Amino acid sequence: MKTGTDLKRREGWMERLIEGHKRFLAEVFPARRDQFKLLAEMQAPEWLFITCSDSRVVPDLILGTGPGDLFITRNAGNVVPMTGQDVDGVTATIEYAVEVLKVRHAILCGHSDCGALKAALDRKGLEKLPKARRWLSHVEGAFAHRQPVNPADGEHAELASLIRGNVVAQWLNLKAQPSVARAVVEGRLTVHGWYYDILSGRIERWDEEMRRFLPLVG
Numbered sequence: 001m002k003t004g005t006d007l008k009r010r011e012g013w014m015e016r017l018i019e020g021h022k023r024f025l026a027e028v029f030p031a032r033r034d035q036f037k038l039l040a041e042m043q044a045p046e047w048l049f050i051t052c053s054d055s056r057v058v059p060d061l062i063l064g065t066g067p068g069d070l071f072i073t074r075n076a077g078n079v080v081p082m083t084g085q086d087v088d089g090v091t092a093t094i095e096y097a098v099e100v101l102k103v104r105h106a107i108l109c110g111h112s113d114c115g116a117l118k119a120a121l122d123r124k125g126l127e128k129l130p131k132a133r134r135w136l137s138h139v140e141g142a143f144a145h146r147q148p149v150n151p152a153d154g155e156h157a158e159l160a161s162l163i164r165g166n167v168v169a170q171w172l173n174l175k176a177q178p179s180v181a182r183a184v185v186e187g188r189l190t191v192h193g194w195y196y197d198i199l200s201g202r203i204e205r206w207d208e209e210m211r212r213f214l215p216l217v218g
Contacts, residue, residue: 032067035067035068036067038068039067039068043068043071043101044068044101045068045069045070045071045097045101045103046069046103046104046105047065047069047070047071047103047104047105047106047107048070048071048073048093048094048097048098048101048103048105048106048107049070049071049072049073049107049109050072050073050074050078050080050090050094050106050107050108050109050170050174051072051074051078051108051109051110051111052074052075052076052077052078052109052110052111052114052116053074053075053076054111054114054115056111056113056198057109057111057196057198059072059109062196062201062203071093071097071101071103073089073090073093073094075089075090075135076115076116076132076135077110077114077116077117077135077136077138077139077166077170078108078109078110078111078114078166078167078170079116079135079138079139079170079173080094080108080170080173080174080177081138081173082138082173082176091177094106094174094177094179094180095177095178095179098177098179098180098183098189099179102188103189104188104189104190105189105190105191105192106174106180106189106190106191106192107191107192107193107194108167108170108171108174108191108192108193108194109167109193109194109195109196109203110163110164110166110167110170110194110195110196111163111195111196111197111198112153112156112160112163112195112196112197112198112199113156113159113198114159114163114166116135116136116139116166117139117142117159117162117163117166118159119132119136120136120139120140120142120143120162121158121159121162123136139166139169139170141165141166141169141170141172141173142162142163142165142166142168142169143162143165144165144169145165145166145168145169145172146161146162146164146165147161147164147165147168147212147213148161148212149161163195164195164204164206164213167193167194167195167206168193168206170193171191171192171193171206174191175191192205192206193205193206194206194216195213202215202216202217203215203216203217204216
């Protein structure tokens with residue numbers, strides 16, 4: 001049973017969003033009115049960005065991008081499903097980005113402390129989450145591409161090695177999508193695999209030739 005305090009707390013949470021929107025209308029939108037006028041009629045993003053639903057991953061903040069720059073699709077575990085002829089929102093979004101928007105780069109970005117990969121390691125507590133349990137079948141490929149344990153990851157090194165493995169697995173799935181494979185062969189698309197570390201704020205990129213992750217910067 002909800003108490004008056006619970007209801008007030010929930011109203012307070014919504015008020016924070018409303019206040020944020022007020023600041024956007026008063027301060028941000030007026031200064032960028034011309035940009036939004038253009039965006040209201042069309043979009044021409046250069047990058048398709050596939051990442052996790054995790055609230056701690058904020059692409060525009062991490063990369064310094066803004067409205068109209070990234071075409072983003074998100075799901076638990078930054079998955080690119082490989083399910084034969086089935087249709088899903090992720091692969092439909094990829095197809096649209098590549099064939100219609102003509103993005104030049106497709107980025108598959110995983111992150112540290114990923115809940116989906118935690119669950120893949122230890123499936124306790126999934127009894128009441130049947131859909132999540134089924135979704136985890138899409139990250140099984142991570143185990144085949146597990147990366148060497150990095151001592152710098154400390155107590156979370158085992159998990160981090162699996163998360164990086166999932167980046168590789170989903171990157172391969174992305175490259176195997178028909179629209180992506182065709183665009184790569186035609187030289188109009190480059191596909192990237194990234195790992196974002198929340199604690200340090202740094203990104204690592206998957207180097208296919210060296211078969212390991214390297215710093216994106218430096």
